[in-house]
Amino acid sequence: MEMHPAKRVSIVIEAPLESRLTDALNNAGVTGYTVMPVIGGSGRSGQWTRDGQVGRSGMVNVVCLIKPDRLDGLLEAAFAVVEPHIGVVSVTDAQVLRAERF
Amino acid sequence: MEMHPAKRVSIVIEAPLESRLTDALNNAGVTGYTVMPVIGGSGRSGQWTRDGQVGRSGMVNVVCLIKPDRLDGLLEAAFAVVEPHIGVVSVTDAQVLRAERF
Amino acid sequence: MEMHPAKRVSIVIEAPLESRLTDALNNAGVTGYTVMPVIGGSGRSGQWTRDGQVGRSGMVNVVCLIKPDRLDGLLEAAFAVVEPHIGVVSVTDAQVLRAERF
Amino acid sequence: MSSIIDLAASNLISPIILSFALGLLAAWARSDLTIPEAVAKGMSIYLLFAIGFKGGASVAAHGVDAKLLAAVGVGIVLSFGLPLIAFALLNVMTKLTKIDAAAIAAHYGSISIVTFVAATSVLEGRGIASEGYLVAVAAAMEAPAILSALWLIARNGTSAKMDDGLIREIMLNGSIVLLVGAFAIGMITGEKGLAEIAPFIVSPFKGVLCLFLLDMGLIAGRGLRSAKGVVTLPIVAFGLLMPLIGAAFGLGAAMLIGLSTGGALLMMVLSASASYIAVPAAMRVALPQANPAIYLTLSLGITFPFNLTLGIPLYLTVAQIVTGG
Amino acid sequence: MSSIIDLAASNLISPIILSFALGLLAAWARSDLTIPEAVAKGMSIYLLFAIGFKGGASVAAHGVDAKLLAAVGVGIVLSFGLPLIAFALLNVMTKLTKIDAAAIAAHYGSISIVTFVAATSVLEGRGIASEGYLVAVAAAMEAPAILSALWLIARNGTSAKMDDGLIREIMLNGSIVLLVGAFAIGMITGEKGLAEIAPFIVSPFKGVLCLFLLDMGLIAGRGLRSAKGVVTLPIVAFGLLMPLIGAAFGLGAAMLIGLSTGGALLMMVLSASASYIAVPAAMRVALPQANPAIYLTLSLGITFPFNLTLGIPLYLTVAQIVTGG
Amino acid sequence: MSSIIDLAASNLISPIILSFALGLLAAWARSDLTIPEAVAKGMSIYLLFAIGFKGGASVAAHGVDAKLLAAVGVGIVLSFGLPLIAFALLNVMTKLTKIDAAAIAAHYGSISIVTFVAATSVLEGRGIASEGYLVAVAAAMEAPAILSALWLIARNGTSAKMDDGLIREIMLNGSIVLLVGAFAIGMITGEKGLAEIAPFIVSPFKGVLCLFLLDMGLIAGRGLRSAKGVVTLPIVAFGLLMPLIGAAFGLGAAMLIGLSTGGALLMMVLSASASYIAVPAAMRVALPQANPAIYLTLSLGITFPFNLTLGIPLYLTVAQIVTGG
Numbered sequence A, B, C: 001m002e003m004h005p006a007k008r009v010s011i012v013i014e015a016p017l018e019s020r021l022t023d024a025l026n027n028a029g030v031t032g033y034t035v036m037p038v039i040g041g042s043g044r045s046g047q048w049t050r051d052g053q054v055g056r057s058g059m060v061n062v063v064c065l066i067k068p069d070r071l072d073g074l075l076e077a078a079f080a081v082v083e084p085h086i087g088v089v090s091v092t093d094a095q096v097l098r099a100e101r102f
Numbered sequence D, E, F: 001m002s003s004i005i006d007l008a009a010s011n012l013i014s015p016i017i018l019s020f021a022l023g024l025l026a027a028w029a030r031s032d033l034t035i036p037e038a039v040a041k042g043m044s045i046y047l048l049f050a051i052g053f054k055g056g057a058s059v060a061a062h063g064v065d066a067k068l069l070a071a072v073g074v075g076i077v078l079s080f081g082l083p084l085i086a087f088a089l090l091n092v093m094t095k096l097t098k099i100d101a102a103a104i105a106a107h108y109g110s111i112s113i114v115t116f117v118a119a120t121s122v123l124e125g126r127g128i129a130s131e132g133y134l135v136a137v138a139a140a141m142e143a144p145a146i147l148s149a150l151w152l153i154a155r156n157g158t159s160a161k162m163d164d165g166l167i168r169e170i171m172l173n174g175s176i177v178l179l180v181g182a183f184a185i186g187m188i189t190g191e192k193g194l195a196e197i198a199p200f201i202v203s204p205f206k207g208v209l210c211l212f213l214l215d216m217g218l219i220a221g222r223g224l225r226s227a228k229g230v231v232t233l234p235i236v237a238f239g240l241l242m243p244l245i246g247a248a249f250g251l252g253a254a255m256l257i258g259l260s261t262g263g264a265l266l267m268m269v270l271s272a273s274a275s276y277i278a279v280p281a282a283m284r285v286a287l288p289q290a291n292p293a294i295y296l297t298l299s300l301g302i303t304f305p306f307n308l309t310l311g312i313p314l315y316l317t318v319a320q321i322v323t324g325g
Ligand SMILES: Nc1ncnc2c1ncn2[C@@H]1O[C@H](COP(=O)(O)O)[C@@H](O)[C@H]1O
Pocket: A012, A040, A041, A042, A043, A044, A045, A046, A048, A059, A085, A086, A087, A088, C031, C032, C033, C034, C035, C063, C064, C065, C066, C101, C102
């Protein structure tokens, strides 16, 4: 089947910032994203787990497929939100069906 | 360690279609898949979130690692299910341990 | 923005082994990882789903971004835990922002 | 007339309705208040189990009425028939495509179990009895409407994605199985069984219903906010008119089989209410081209609140006049 | 004999058993009815807390019996010993590998707290008293069987993956900690504490148990359906025979320490039942080569329903005859 | 003095406190006992709804007191003011950065609703009345402290990430909306509404609180274990001293507006307790540089258990002496 090159950007960020991040992505012209749950993790700011959470907000994973030429715009928008916070941004080469959607 | 090339196919699809998709994958000779939850997203059909769902069915992410030469068969099978529905299909190059499993 | 090459290792493993795996990763010098839920899947050991679980422990997906030169150490550590168990290990090429973190 | 207003007013200031209003308000103000999906599903399982069990126990107590079968049969006919009326009405009143119209029609032939439950608790509050087997009628009315809508589509030349899997899914839908199963358990174990678990399924029932309606308010409110562009005035008008038509047919059916005043109200409510669980999921599989924003907003954002607040008191007044109860 | 049948019949038509049957049926018919994982876990936390607290409060009310320690000791011995019998039996009756046999054996030395709870509510329904400290015995019997099975494996030349982490995990398993902790809280706060929270842990208990058993029925049913090829007739026979052997040993132990009729039943049930929470998780870590489909199906799909439906009435009749109660 | 000890002792052996202790212990022993996130959130929604509703119904029963507005006003002033004191104290007592100090200060101006609830149930246990509208005061005190802390930061030259979105999020935070909304529903439906849902929000309340505190114990225990390096002795000292200072101010405020003994206790508890839900989330957005391990450990691991065990009995004794109750 015909595939089209794309970039898959994955941003792990604290849950209270989710709407700020997705607003920034929308403003950067992103046409869609998918939010996936995270149940725990570890990094420079220590280890955490989501079970029985009271007062700890947890993290989410926002995944975004975009046309390669839009990558820079997206990263800049995302980075402005993520930069002062804990979280991780990674990018992978991908192929998508139905390119007209991205 | 010895790694073997593989394709990682990720299909985000509406939950009521999950079993139809996995049946199609099984029929296409796929040896395994992993289903991951999705808690929200945005696309051409608008924005949604899973919290407090009554009547909205949400989406799931079906991830499948396969030998590269099986990609076309899988995509055709998946596409037949996904095509009339909302959802996104992406493919990434990957490497797997224990190739005999795929 | 400046990106740095990295490897994205994804390990799907039974939940009771999660802490053994993350301990092994820490010992292998990994600086961070993210744990994501899995709600079902299928493989050589059959099909399963997480809903209404009593007595079945389910699986989790541990995702780890690392510098490419650390891949072998990580895989060996992970494989020692995963090998006798059911589960799948895959590796993807990725790019990360803020390389100093990995 | 003043009695309707009194009834509506006293209905409106019940904790149940106000909880729904709180949810609407919170959603409208864009508060981040949410009820976790698992908790919402847990509450709906609780409500279905409780309402089914109580219905069955009531049938066990009063004996299996000869009217039970008649009521189930009439319910099935209504569920098949109401979508045809809804479809015709939508074609006249709105500019929706045939597919969107059929998808909406399916919702109005099916039922909303929470509206049914709310009506039951209004009856209880007023000490009006009703036939326990109407729970079985509720279960019987969930699915036929879907087949009706798919037939409408086939007749109009578009083919819906019907397969054996879908029919089994519709008939063995979790909420139908739970409602019918709990009804059977209630019938078998009777008053004795009910007494054993009453502190779980009877006493806290209304309180759980409050939290559940809070969640429904949140969802309905968020849906209304994001569907502003999609749902036009004629569509809204349909969402207010169709329940009245449904209720009229329900009343006719109730008279036909000779239900009590309470039973007539419940039959009206079943006919007047629109599904928001089983049917939307089936539509995503069978009619993926139909726009879910429209049918969900109509059913959950317009018809559900209308029935909950004004519909039930209105139907009850009419039922009392007509049945002389 | 006829009294067993009467007892079994009246047991079978309780809401609890019928809820389990509904779950089995729904799974068998491939309905999509499911209970969210978080809700199922929440209910099991509720049941463990309630049963532990009530046991502790009952000990506080009746004074700490000298038999408490004896009963705990005997329970530990049973938990260590029963796997040896189960292992020998499996080697004779089936063609399973040593590893599969040992993994299954571990389950039968450990206990099923829900079977215990169901037996308790049968006793309550009949007004038969029992020793509150048997909850502590239940907790004490959860873990030793696992060590026993690992020892069997080591003796047979295969090495299991044993480490300090695993032993701590087994002993400090969430369900053991909660059961023992709630027992201690019940003992410390006594009848006064129980009175404070009785509307939460006593009144709605049976109703929650119904929904929990509905979920167990769904899981057992789905497990049975997908394990058709794996579980052979001799394995099924073991799953029906072993509880009887366990119950016989439990009865002997109860006589040895002089338990009441109700206490004897509970001791039999603990010995006859098989774990499906703590042990399976431990086996995935320690004996990953063992096939989970076999031990889960046996414990949850064969032995659990057998004990729930026929076992408990049978054990109670025997206990009544033997203890003269 | 001996009465404080008696009170503290009888407080310490309540099921509520012991459940918290069980959680702490289980976490300390590294048991894998956990309560699913969705269930924990469900319980907190239940508690907020119940406490809000009961407060509102009590106001409806006793008439809207002229003091209500005064109490809300004083609460807002305390919530703005206490962070200033906390900030000054932290600068003197510890070596924390201004940002960490401000983030901690925000927590102490806001409130812990579970501490409030625990104090309410101590009052109920002793038959001491209190003003129902203090629930509204609790809601009013949640947010101002956050603004106060951000002002402190701005004054100290660092800029916090303040935007309109954040202010709306803070004011329309789910727990505030639910508490205020349930309070309003309780006020509107009054004693009649309360009677309808009392079997849900009154009878099982204490039992739910036990499970919720078990979870809080687990989280506090795990937090304490992982924060060993971060939280120094002076910081701990602050976590014990600040509630006493807060309570003193709360008592003063209560005297000023002439609250009853029970009301004075609740006002002291609101002032003495520190937030662990609304404020931490706001701090992650507004002051991401502040270390969450410090403020969460202080609020949840030090101040919360202190108030729960020793604080409440102490404050009650003082309140009784001062108000002559
Ligand atoms: N190397 C990594 N690979 C995958 N996830 C990571 C990694 N480092 C950090 N994370 C995730 O990002 C969160 C915050 O990381 P940090 O900002 O380093 O504390 C962690 O809790 C993990 O969920």
